[in-house]
Amino acid sequence: MKICYILTRSDTVGGVQIHVKNFSKMMNEKMHEAHILVGGRGPYYEHLVNEGHNVYSINFLKKEINPIYDFLALIELIICLRKIKPEIVSTHSSKAGVLGRLASIILTIPVIFTAHGWAFTEGVSSLKQFFYAKIEGLMATITDKIITVSNYDLDLALQKKIAQKNKIQCVHNGMPEISDKYLSDTKSEKIKICMVARFDMQKDHITLLSSLAEIKHLNWELDFLGDGPLLDSMKKYARENGIQDRVNFLGQVSDVESYLSKSQIFTLISNWEGLPRSIIEAMRSGLPIIASDVAGVSELVKDGINGYLIPRKDIKTLTKRLESMIRDEEQRLSMAKQSRKKYKEGFTMEKTFEKTFELYIQAIESNRKRPL
Numbered sequence: 005m006k007i008c009y010i011l012t013r014s015d016t017v018g019g020v021q022i023h024v025k026n027f028s029k030m031m032n033e034k035m036h037e038a039h040i041l042v043g044g045r046g047p048y049y050e051h052l053v054n055e056g057h058n059v060y061s062i063n064f065l066k067k068e069i070n071p072i073y074d075f076l077a078l079i080e081l082i083i084c085l086r087k088i089k090p091e092i093v094s095t096h097s098s099k100a101g102v103l104g105r106l107a108s109i110i111l112t113i114p115v116i117f118t119a120h121g122w123a124f125t126e127g128v129s130s131l132k133q134f135f136y137a138k139i140e141g142l143m144a145t146i147t148d149k150i151i152t153v154s155n156y157d158l159d160l161a162l163q164k165k166i167a168q169k170n171k172i173q174c175v176h177n178g179m180p181e182i183s184d185k186y187l188s189d190t191k192s193e194k195i196k197i198c199m200v201a202r203f204d205m206q207k208d209h210i211t212l213l214s215s216l217a218e219i220k221h222l223n224w225e226l227d228f229l230g231d232g233p234l235l236d237s238m239k240k241y242a243r244e245n246g247i248q249d250r251v252n253f254l255g256q257v258s259d260v261e262s263y264l265s266k267s268q269i270f271t272l273i274s275n276w277e278g279l280p281r282s283i284i285e286a287m288r289s290g291l292p293i294i295a296s297d298v299a300g301v302s303e304l305v306k307d308g309i310n311g312y313l314i315p316r317k318d319i320k321t322l323t324k325r326l327e328s329m330i331r332d333e334e335q336r337l338s339m340a341k342q343s344r345k346k347y348k349e350g351f352t353m354e355k356t357f358e359k360t361f362e363l364y365i366q367a368i369e370s371n372r373k374r375p376l
Contacts, residue, residue: 005036005091010103011040011096012066014049020096023120023281028057040059062077065080074103078103078106081107082107093114114367115146141165144166149366178356179288189265194224196267197227198227199229199272200229200263204232216250228252229263260282261289264285269292269330276299280301286343289344293311294314295312310345312329
């Protein structure tokens, strides 16, 4: 099978980028032919080139809405797809999802869209929810299959009447296995807390910092992995609250698993999510998790079993759960084992690939039956 993956951004390496890279690698390993079309020539593009992927830069494909650039990006995509001649196109992220599907329908190529969290989810303004839901509903009419990465997003799409039930399916994200040397040891005198997240409005670093400022008397240290526009303001907040010496702002790193292996607690405090790959990474490393109870997070974290779910922006509850987990080594160990078990049972890359590949085949077959 020859497949083209299309995504918007190469200037960052987030969950969508990792997802596409893993699928491309697995398709090639299984003797298929994968190509990746991505906006620009940022670090992610260079990373794909260095790893030997078939990757193409779409110069005008950008996150921001610009009618001229968007039209030029559509032309670029059409030219590229005509050259590659894929049997199916798999689109990821909002902008690439729209333009990639338009290019595919123009060329009569079967197309799948994977929603890594809807743009009309909770935490987004009502006006934007209405606008984005209308767009996705229109785009669904030219899409062969839609994949959501959580049951929450599947239910939301059906509730908003984005597509009929037979066209949309949930396939949880999966992650490749790691060697035992990257498994976490939850025993430590100083408790290392880790959060992997971009510093932007979606993530809620300030709530985590506010909670930790309340428990300065405990022996903890925090690693922030990621960059973004709010990084400097979070550094300032840490200084103002007297915890700057215990918070490490490490930027974007390529070896996340090595940092997780040195941690005892993983946190993801957010305003909205899809199904966060960073939590799956933490489960894979065998870490207890404290995360905001938004969207599909509850499909990964079972409250009181492999971690704790925190209501959005609830500093009091977050502080209480952090203090409990920092103090109680036995609790950390029990929850860590449950995280690892949950990853092995449902979130390996092999399981995700099998389910998704079956949808590729269904999309190709349904496209063949579509009337001309």
